[in-house]
Amino acid sequence: MITFKAVSVVVEGAGGAPDVPILDDVDLRLTERRIAVVGANGSGKSTLARLVNGLVLPTSGRVVVDGLDTASDGAAVRRKVGFVFTDPDAQVVMPTPQEDIALSLRRLRLDRAERDARVRGILDRFDLGHLAEVSVHSLSGGQKQLLALAGVLATEPEILVCDEPTTLLDLRWRRVVDELLDSLDQQVVLVTHDLEAAARADRVLVVDAGKVVADGGAPVGVEQYRALMAVR
Numbered sequence: 001m002i003t004f005k006a007v008s009v010v011v012e013g014a015g016g017a018p019d020v021p022i023l024d025d026v027d028l029r030l031t032e033r034r035i036a037v038v039g040a041n042g043s044g045k046s047t048l049a050r051l052v053n054g055l056v057l058p059t060s061g062r063v064v065v066d067g068l069d070t071a072s073d074g075a076a077v078r079r080k081v082g083f084v085f086t087d088p089d090a091q092v093v094m095p096t097p098q099e100d101i102a103l104s105l106r107r108l109r110l111d112r113a114e115r116d117a118r119v120r121g122i123l124d125r126f127d128l129g130h131l132a133e134v135s136v137h138s139l140s141g142g143q144k145q146l147l148a149l150a151g152v153l154a155t156e157p158e159i160l161v162c163d164e165p166t167t168l169l170d171l172r173w174r175r176v177v178d179e180l181l182d183s184l185d186q187q188v189v190l191v192t193h194d195l196e197a198a199a200r201a202d203r204v205l206v207v208d209a210g211k212v213v214a215d216g217g218a219p220v221g222v223e224q225y226r227a228l229m230a231v232r
């Protein structure tokens with residue numbers, strides 16, 4: 001379970017400018033399997049997502065994941081919570097897909113034969129097996145996004161946080177990634193501008209100006225977001 005207790009995030013203003021509030025007094029208890037986070041650009045969605053695995057820490061309040069405080073148990077939280085960035089280049093670091101997945105698996109301390117078998121299995125599952133040894137620079141944007149997702153899932157996270165994982169993708173690859181995310185057993189927190197994806201979630205959080213202004217089941221949450229955008 002993911003819990004936000006009176007969480008605020010404030011960043012220091014540059015050059016003596018006033019501090020900038022990013023998230024304001026957010027309380028959440030997230031138990032649903034599929035949670036979508038929607039909201040306008042700059043509303044605070046990524047900040048909220050990054051709080052879940054301790055990439056961002058609260059200025060005040062606490063974020064607790066299965067009993068682990070992200071501020072004091074950051075490493076343990078990150079073993080539990082996988083994070084997929086919008087831009088796969090932020091995540092894919094090795095020369096080939098095979099090496100990239102092997103790097104992700106390193107933490108599991110498998111022997112070589114088992115690790116190689118797992119790498120092959122994961123790449124095949126993501127339809128990347130035939131590209132195992134090519135340069136990652138030759139992959140399409142969609143293939144790279146799948147590789148980034150595969151690398152995170154290879155670490156067997158209990159919770160997956162994805163920050164707009166399909167934004168760079170064409171319709172075909174978006175469908176592939178959507179179906180894959182929908183098929184996962186893990187709890188998934190999905191930041192998205194794709195309202196079709198949000199509508200499939202069990203719960204939709206609408207973020208506006210650093211606050212969760214609506215919170216409920218889809219499609220009601222999606223409608224609340226549409227209504228909020230319509231008055232702008």
Ligand SMILES: Nc1ncnc2c1ncn2[C@@H]1O[C@H](COP(=O)(O)OP(=O)(O)OP(=O)(O)O)[C@@H](O)[C@H]1O
Pocket residue numbers: 011020022039040041042043044045046047048
């Ligand atoms: N470290 C930081 N320093 C200053 N401002 C920041 C920092 N991090 C985030 N912000 C600002 O906080 C606001 C919320 O940012 P965030 O990335 O969480 O928004 P978002 O809802 O994910 O936006 P988008 O949909 O455009 O990705 C933005 O105005 C952003 O510029």
